[in-house]
Amino acid sequence: MPDNAADKVVLLVESYRGEMVDTMSAMVAIPAISPASGGKGEGARADFLESLLKSWGFSTMRYEYSDQTGTKRPNIVATYGTGTRTWFIVHMDTVAEGDRSLWKTDPFKAHIEDGKIFGRGTNDNGQDLVAAMYALRALKSSGISASVGLALVADEELGSEYGIQKLIEEKNIFMPGDLFVVPDFLSTNGLKIEVAEKGALWIKVTVTGKQVHASTPALGVNANRYASMLITEIDGMLHSKYSEEDMMYSPSTSTFEPTKREKNVDSINIIPGTDIFYFDCRVLPKYKLDDVLNDIKAVASSEKFKSVSIGFEIANREDPAPPTDMDSEVVKKLKATVKRLCGVEPKPIGIGGGTCAAFFRRKGYAAASWGTERESIAHQPNEYTSIDDMVADAKVFAAMCV
Ligand SMILES: [Zn+2]
Known part of the structure; x- marks a missing residue:
């Protein structure tokens, strides 16, 4: 018993x-x-x-x-x-x-x-x-x-x-x-x-250019190419600027990951006019989510992205508790x-x-x-x-x- x-x-x-x-x-x-x-x-x-x-x-x-x-x-x-x-x-x-x-x-x-x-x-x-x-x-x-x-x-x-x-x-x-x-x-x-x-910030980024036939790229603006460049730049900026560690956390650093990418065009021979991607950011409490967001927007407002328009939406935001x-x-x-x-x-x-x-x-x-x-x-x-x-x-x- x-x-x-x-x-x-x-x-x-x-x-x-x-x-x-x-x-x-x-x-x-x-x-x-x-x-x-x-x-x-x-x-x-x-x-x-x-x-x-x-x-x-x-x-x-x-x-x-x-x-x-x-x-x-x-x-x-x-x-x-x-x-x-x-x-x-x-x-x-x-x-x-x-x-x-x-x-x-x-x-x-x-x-x-x-x-x-x-x-x-x-x-x-x-x-x-x-x-x-x-x-x-x-x-x-x-x-x-x-x-x-x-x-x-x-x-x-x-x-x-x-x-x-x-x-x-x-x-x-x-x-x-x-x-x-x-x-x-x-x-x-x-x-x-x-x-x-950690705090969480999920961002949806919409890059808009101009859709054309793939054989005539000069007539359009390839949203896929600009979105890809933007992903790489945002990723690099976040990892270098928000790189501090806190050993209480696992993993010990903030994490910034490009994740979902929405389907753009149906055909291989179409240059997409719109490309939509998402970032999943998990941020140590020592950083402010507003700063992360503003820094991402600053990357997008640089000269090299002037031929596309870029929109941001917050898909989810949880400030650290x-x-x-x-x-x-x-x-x-x-x-x-x-x-x-x-x-x-x-x-x-x-x-x-x-x-x-x-x-x-x-x-x-x-x-x-x-x-x-x-x-x-x-x-x-x-x-x-x-x-x-x-x-x-x-x-x-x-x-x-x-
Ligand atoms: Zn679960």
């Missing part, structure tokens, strides 16, 4: 191992990709998860918000016990599968091999979504006195506008004194607890529980973000991110979760609430 409440919930979680694998496998088969990334949103996945929570006796709340495409973006909240809560905030949405030819198995059909489950979203954020759900189930079915909450949120991958931001701003769900675990930052052997995030105190209760509880159950002492660090934790920190709540993975595999082809890691994380989540 287990000698204390924490041991009891840990044993219960272990007894759910097979069901956790089944839940993950079922979830992988229900894609939850944002409409802005070509998907249908989280609706069907939310239905499945909500009915599972209900089957365990939880009464759930569902908060839905319509996005720009008119798609309803659901958020599901379940609680157990009363009083100051420990919350688990996990996101249901995933990025798209990317280049299918890079996947060894169907990204939307769970493939189990060597103790791993492969599929899109298994690592980010499926592993700890399942872990947090089963931690709550263990707490509830053990009858132990605890006060916990679970929020399955939408739209995390594209800025959380229809997800955690709405729940924090518009709903009276989270209370002063509540603790927040946002297990959307995983580390090898769970050696790191994320307590700080104040870090969670290393001595806060949520960090202390996580550290102590991880040490006891996993035998390692995790170290608090900052990351490039952005997880839902930053939205809580901006409101003055203590939020920490922790979870275990074998290797960094989020957003990549052949994404997987280790079943052992998923179960181990669930045990930590349940035990830290006892």
